[in-house]
Amino acid sequence: MSGLQAALQAALPWASLGLAAFPWVLVGRNIPCLPRLRAAPSGPALVSILIPARDEAAQIEGCLRAALASQDAAIEVVVMDDGSRDDTAAIVRRVATQDPRVRLLAAPPLPQGWTGKVHACARLAEAARGTHLLFIDADVRLRSHAAAAMVSHAEKHDLALVSGVPRQQMGTLGEALTVPVINLMMLGYLPQGGRRGTRASLAAACGQLVLAEAAAYRAAGGHAAAPAVLHDALALARRMRARGFRTEVVDGSRLATCRMYRGFAEAWGGFSKNAREGMATPLGLPVWTLLLGGGHILPWLLLPHPAAFLAVLLSLVLRGLITWRMREPWWSVPLHPFAMAVALAIQWSALLGGGLGVKPEWKGRSYGGPPANPA
Structure with a gap:
């Protein structure tokens, strides 16, 4: 040697x-700097809980029931059925007959140059009536205080966007070998970890749970400003910061749960x-x-x-x-x-x-x- x-x-x-x-x-x-949000009334705000859904028959009812259990916030729940090939739309229609706060929309054909989720989110935002837009995935289960707590935190700290990684549930070895990398990268390898600020290069967000103030969202161009991306929440957070809005990542593990994958x-x-x-x-x-x-x-x-x-x-x-x-x-x-x-x-x-x-x-x-x- x-x-x-x-x-x-x-x-x-x-x-x-x-x-x-x-x-x-x-x-x-x-x-130490990752905020834990407390239950707090959201005042007069109307929160539009927006759910893009494609082939989510196994998940959508649980997602809807959890969203409808929200407390201390006026809500509407809007689901965009993105060309599902299963019973997603039928399940949403059934729940909508039981609760008028639920609306079902059908996504138009996917335009060239768009990714499916981004297109669905853009159309959802157009249909939303709320002062705040809470985008969640169909496999997310909101806790009852989540919507109110996120709006209250955003208003208190003048934040245009608040996001968090829900508590990740894993039922198989394969999930445990893949899913934990999300929080490891966010907390261990991202400078500032998405902490409150306006520097676009240090922005972070998790697409499973994103609250945006509606006026700021539209001023920044919303999802439509970057139609081809896959990391839609990160792109939105960067764009909002680039336009002078403040965003922050908070502790989402106490706001929602999510089982991303099955195996x-x-x-x-x-x-x-x-x-x-x-x-x-x-x-x-x-x-x-x-x-x-x-x-x-x-x-x-x-x-x-x-x-x-x-x-x-x-x-x-x-x-x-x-x-x-x-x-x-x-x-x-x-x-x-x-x-x-x-x-x-x-x-x-x-x-x-x-x-x-x-x-x-x-x-x-x-x-x-x-x-x-x-x-």
Whole structure:
């Protein structure tokens, strides 16, 4: 072994320790600053709870029942049936006959250059009557105080947009190997973690739970200003900040729950669909591979070196802290290094597949053209 090889081998455990310690710098700031909203009346505001739905027969009634149980806020619930091939529309019609606050709309044919959810959200916003627009996915279950608390917080702090990651529910090993990366990235690798401000480059949002003040939403162009994006909430938050509006990410784990996917195959497909607007870029993914692989996977391969052992400890405790704060299942923590490997595999698969012309499919639609500009 040459002297250079020996030096590199000796340095690897310490490099992995540095990479494992890096997210602690951000977590130490982001977690204490993540607001927990309290139940509070929303005053005279009308909150339009807007739900884009495509093939959501298994989810939509539970979503509607939870939304209709909202307290301390006047609400309307509007569902956009986006060409569902199942009984989604029939279920919404039945619930609407029982509660006049529910409206069902049918999305017009998807225009060229639009993604399905963005198109549905844009049409929902046009139909909404509220002073505030609360966009949620069909697999989200709002807690009764969520709408009122989000509006109250937005008004108190002059925020045009408030978003949060709901408490993530996972029922299978495959979900536990994929879903926790959301909060890890938000809290461990995003400077300021979406904290209150107007700097567009530091904006963050989660499309599962987004409240926008209606006038500010329309002034910023709404969803229609970026019709081809997949990370619709992030694009909206950036655009609102670029126009001088303030946005913030709050603790969504006490506002709603969400079970995003049912099993590994569905999770892989869902994350792959959005990958090329996130980490899966030719310049970005090698950097993310170094950060995530070097800090969360490599230390395990370098055991029993003392620096590697400390890096493993830092990585697992970090994941445990985020799991505790965001109320995720504890049993997913020991899977952390495997989850990081899966996350990187999804990103590399999406990047390489995109280069080969492979387009991910989701609910009968194909995605994966050139990455869209999220701003």
